[in-house]
Amino acid sequence: MNVSLEYMGEKKFKANTVKSSYILDCKEITPVEYFATGIIGCTGIDLVVMAEKDGYAVNNYKVSAEIERQMEVPMKFASMHIVYAFDGSFDATKAKRYILASLENYCTTINSVRDSVKISYTIIYNGNKIADREGIASGSGSIEPDDGFGGACCS
Template identity: 35%
Template structure:
């Protein structure tokens, strides 16, 4: 995969992803940006959440598990000094539905985290990645 970003003005960078989507990244006004797009680390976390969320949804579809809603929330901790790398990433999977088979939910999440999610695998060893499953009955 190859991605190129172009600095347009100030701290703003624009890119077209290999899949053809335009993305703008910018910094906050406090550091010279104009807040015209998300921060790089926000996109980084979105990548992890999206990667594992898609994995889980695909696995549950194959398992024929019918849920009403799936949300993925990431909570992080970072180093105090530069580079302010993530030290902990905790992923919460929220499932909503009736009589959801917890063993299948656990299996889908475990497969994503231990086998399929390239984004999570990229940070393991640098940051502690943990997860939990929360089931909300309708």
């Protein structure tokens, strides 16, 4: 992967990737906010891709995150709670397995920060809360990975 930035003045950068480019306006959205939305965007798309691969559609989908940062510089992320809310025609077990597959295996951004950030999640599927503030394995070593199905995640 190759990415670059070109400073345009007035706290604006042109971000370049192999596929496209966009304007990063730091007066409007900080690089930390871009980073945070990139994290939830990565895990967000995983659900859609896995469901489509199985022949399902995901509807009314929203992913959000509550992030706590350390107070000392460099003010790293201390914890992240991701809330997934969506509808689908598959069962709740499969919905949770899709999310856990992303969090535990496929999402590059989550797996890049998980050793230093305590990550938890909530899943609201078809209007029902099927997971509430459950944790994933992180660098603290205090959270054991548990997919809620006796280790059957994603099989």
